[in-house]
Amino acid sequence: MADRAEVPQAGGADTTPDPRPDEHARRPRSGAPSRRPRARRGEGARLRGEVVEAARRLLATTGDPADLSLRAVAREVGIATTSVYLHFATLDELLAEVKVTYFTDFGATLDAAADAAGDRPGVRVRARGLAYARWGAEHPGEYRAMFEAPTLAADAAAQVARAGAEVFAAMRDEAVEAAGRPDADLLAIHLWTALHGTVSLRTARPQFPWPDLTVEVDSLVTHLLGVPPATP
Amino acid sequence: MADRAEVPQAGGADTTPDPRPDEHARRPRSGAPSRRPRARRGEGARLRGEVVEAARRLLATTGDPADLSLRAVAREVGIATTSVYLHFATLDELLAEVKVTYFTDFGATLDAAADAAGDRPGVRVRARGLAYARWGAEHPGEYRAMFEAPTLAADAAAQVARAGAEVFAAMRDEAVEAAGRPDADLLAIHLWTALHGTVSLRTARPQFPWPDLTVEVDSLVTHLLGVPPATP
DNA sequence: AGTCTAAGGCTACGGGTGTACACCTAATAA
């Protein structure tokens, strides 16, 4: 009821020090503890970036979009609630952008892992698969947010889905090359669903006696793509 | 989460007319004849069953526990908000019970499918896998609720996990028998994660050009367990 | 010096939530 004062509350421990005793603002009301410096004329987009960063952090903690509130983001950045609203027409828009950045990170990690593995397709796809599972295990919140049932508006959801499709396409191409079989497309889908299941179930059932991740992924690639284990 | 409206879902109007007077609508003993009949003396547990049923319906619509509020359940049953509280000390308790009933249904369906497939282990496990994927595809809300990251208190979560472990154990035993290999335990886990990934990704990415479910599951079983397709 | 405007803040409204506590009422046992 009546929202009650909305004091800065120092929710996040990371409020910037802001050593400016200046304070000539003469707030008529409360003391107004050290406000965040306003961006320069042309740098309106800077706050936008900070908002996205904060939202990325918050969403990563649980992966549940319901936990990412406009107010929580504003609190984290240290701005007024409505200031988020200046850069994102709706919360869904922000959420979609955050998820896309996750996919960008994810895809880059997988590409890097594959490239580091060398040229042989079998080795590359194995490395990519392992990187997939590892990234998912290490970023459960992000992964969950990326691959959960769509709660967003249709267009925002499509944007996220497109980012995900790109990551899958890279893996599919590599898997197809490694398998070299007519039904390789289906095999690539198998690999994707199996990796996704691995990540997702491990997160959901941490108590289950899971085998070593490397062993599991290795075995999956071997069985699904027919690629023999690495032969140095 | 005031208005996280599921726009794309569309379909039926999700806001039922709700002919009941609002619970704050100061209706003294004037009329109010439309009240739900009270249970008989010994039948106090009857309401409990109705509450679970209502919660099952509600949770199934989205699978998101955040959408299952105490108030929504009470509204659905047609009782006062706090009456739910008579039978369940906390909302988590109700949620856990609902999820366990989902697992009971799920497990029974899988067992029935396997039994209907006959005696040969390879055929049985194939039927069970297909039933798994089908049930998941047909009950996306339930499935999501059953297998999502734990949001419940530890003991409630453990109860749900135990119910899930039982279902997996049945599949594992059958898969091990069908594969008849020393590493069959790992293969059973592969099958589980792959099936889970299939269900979960199809729900999360309905637009993706998925292959026919039967073809996909058949191919998975063949590749993962080394069981050849059915030979009549 | 004056003005314009981008950047951001404040307050409020109307809604949602779980849960504690006091109260009522009808079916039964005496």
Added chain:
DNA sequence: TTATTAGGTGTACACCCGTAGCCTTAGACT
């Protein structure tokens, strides 16, 4: 017929949420 009690109801509290409308500030340009 009356007392008891199982089976509920009503109200309230404290806390969340998105967002609409209006206000303030300061950098940049005349």
